[in-house]
Amino acid sequence: MIKVGIVGGTGYTGVELLRILSVHPNVKIQAVTSRKESGMPVADMYTSLRGFVDVKFSDPDAGELQQCDVVFFATPNGIAMQQAEALLNAGIKVIDLAADFRIKDQATWEKWYGMTHAAPHLLEEAVYGLPEINREKIKGARLIANPGCYPTAVQLGFLPLIEAGVVDTSNLIADCKSGVSGAGRKAEVHTLLAEAGDNFKAYGVAGHRHLPEIRQGLSIANGSEVGLTFTPHLLPMIRGIHATLYAKLTKDVDLQALFENRYANETFVDVLPAGSHPETRSVRGANICRIAVHRPQGGDTAVILAVEDNLVKGAAGQAVQNMNIIFGLPETTGLQIVPLMP
Ligand SMILES: NC(=O)C1=CN([C@@H]2O[C@H](COP(=O)(O)OP(=O)(O)OC[C@H]3O[C@@H](n4cnc5c(N)ncnc54)[C@H](OP(=O)(O)O)[C@@H]3O)[C@@H](O)[C@H]2O)C=CC1
Numbered sequence: 531m532i533k534v535g536i537v538g539g540t541g542y543t544g545v546e547l548l549r550i551l552s553v554h555p556n557v558k559i560q561a562v563t564s565r566k567e568s569g570m571p572v573a574d575m576y577t578s579l580r581g582f583v584d585v586k587f588s589d590p591d592a593g594e595l596q597q598c599d600v601v602f603f604a605t606p607n608g609i610a611m612q613q614a615e616a617l618l619n620a621g622i623k624v625i626d627l628a629a630d631f632r633i634k635d636q637a638t639w640e641k642w643y644g645m646t647h648a649a650p651h652l653l654e655e656a657v658y659g660l661p662e663i664n665r666e667k668i669k670g671a672r673l674i675a676n677p678g679c680y681p682t683a684v685q686l687g688f689l690p691l692i693e694a695g696v697v698d699t700s701n702l703i704a705d706c707k708s709g710v711s712g713a714g715r716k717a718e719v720h721t722l723l724a725e726a727g728d729n730f731k732a733y734g735v736a737g738h739r740h741l742p743e744i745r746q747g748l749s750i751a752n753g754s755e756v757g758l759t760f761t762p763h764l765l766p767m768i769r770g771i772h773a774t775l776y777a778k779l780t781k782d783v784d785l786q787a788l789f790e791n792r793y794a795n796e797t798f799v800d801v802l803p804a805g806s807h808p809e810t811r812s813v814r815g816a817n818i819c820r821i822a823v824h825r826p827q828g829g830d831t832a833v834i835l836a837v838e839d840n841l842v843k844g845a846a847g848q849a850v851q852n853m854n855i856i857f858g859l860p861e862t863t864g865l866q867i868v869p870l871m872p
């Protein structure tokens with residue numbers, strides 16, 4: 531059995547990791563840390579886990595993480611970078627759900643995240659954990675930078691177009707919407723029901739920290755820097771991301787066939803039949819990104835629609851997918867989850 535530790539088990543991605551890992555056939559949940567709730571049974575806080583998870587939250591400094599084979603960091607940005615090296619030196623794999631190791635360029639990371647990087651020497655080694663482009667590198671990785679929620683949907687949506695060289699990559703547009711769980715469990719005014727409910731607004735238009743992450747991934751696929759406009763919006767729903775992506779076609783191509791071929795062997799990317807409109811509830815709770823491809827009025831603009839559950843394919847599910855790859859398990863192990871609808 532793979533002994534798993536989770537740092538930040540009281541948060542939304544932490545509990546999602548627990549939901550998935552508690553029924554994973556190859557996993558033993560060894561340690562779940564919380565600074566505030568140390569000593570409390572996990573299932574007392576998250577009652578959905580009663581009968582599935584029987585461990586207590588432990589203090590992050592209690593040393594239990596050292597007994598693990600892999601440690602997931604479901605913590606705010608800036609925590610994993612302080613602790614990863616000691617775990618790696620003890621032979622423990624690290625999967626960071628935060629952004630500490632996602633951006634290769636230290637100065638770019640420090641500019642967007644507003645802190646000094648504590649482990650810049652690990653940036654090169656860290657593997658960006660988007661299996662659909664990096665599967666081979668993930669197999670041998672010790673340290674995984676799990677992608678952000680918006681970046682997963684946006685990159686999966688644009689990649690086939692960029693890899694095939696059929697769009698103008700100087701002016702890509704990603705118009706994205708997220709549910710409030712994307713902001714985490716911490717108390718914040720903008721996610722209160724009375725603020726977010728019955729309301730809809732954009733945010734971060736001048737620059738969101740997922741912009742450099744998406745640009746990095748798409749630029750690698752393109753072989754040169756892409757131009758990207760990324761606009762996130764907050765929707766009055768709990769889970770889900772809907773990305774509407776626009777790109778100008780430079781070649782006449784069968785978009786449907788292009789996407790179907792690109793993702794033919796990808797279990798967790800579902801290309802819908804032509805003309806479809808994916809809905810966020812069709813992926814709720816599941817490790818799936820569903821994509822639909824459009825070319826309105828046969829014009830020269832490709833419109834790609836991509837939906838995912840921000841907490842699953844956008845975070846915890848993808849992290850488990852990465853763990854499966856690292857430990858040589860079938861990638862789908864523990865991840866064959868039917869979405870919850872309605
Ligand atoms: N929510 C989402 O949809 C997605 C989130 N992510 C990323 O995943 C990470 C976790 O997100 P999310 O679960 O939403 O966040 P939450 O705010 O819901 O939870 C974060 C957890 O981290 C713990 N924590 C906070 N500060 C520290 C610290 N200094 N040391 C150790 N533990 C700490 C807290 O536990 P306690 O106070 O009990 O110690 C808390 O439970 C973030 O980096 C986020 O950006 C990535 C993709 C999607």
Ligand SMILES: CC(=O)N[C@@H](CCC(=O)OP(=O)(O)O)C(=O)O
Pocket residue numbers: 627628629677678679680708709710711712713740762764
């Ligand atoms: C709705 C909402 O607030 N979403 C968050 C998503 C950020 C997130 O989850 O951060 P990482 O994916 O980088 O870890 C935001 O826009 O800041």
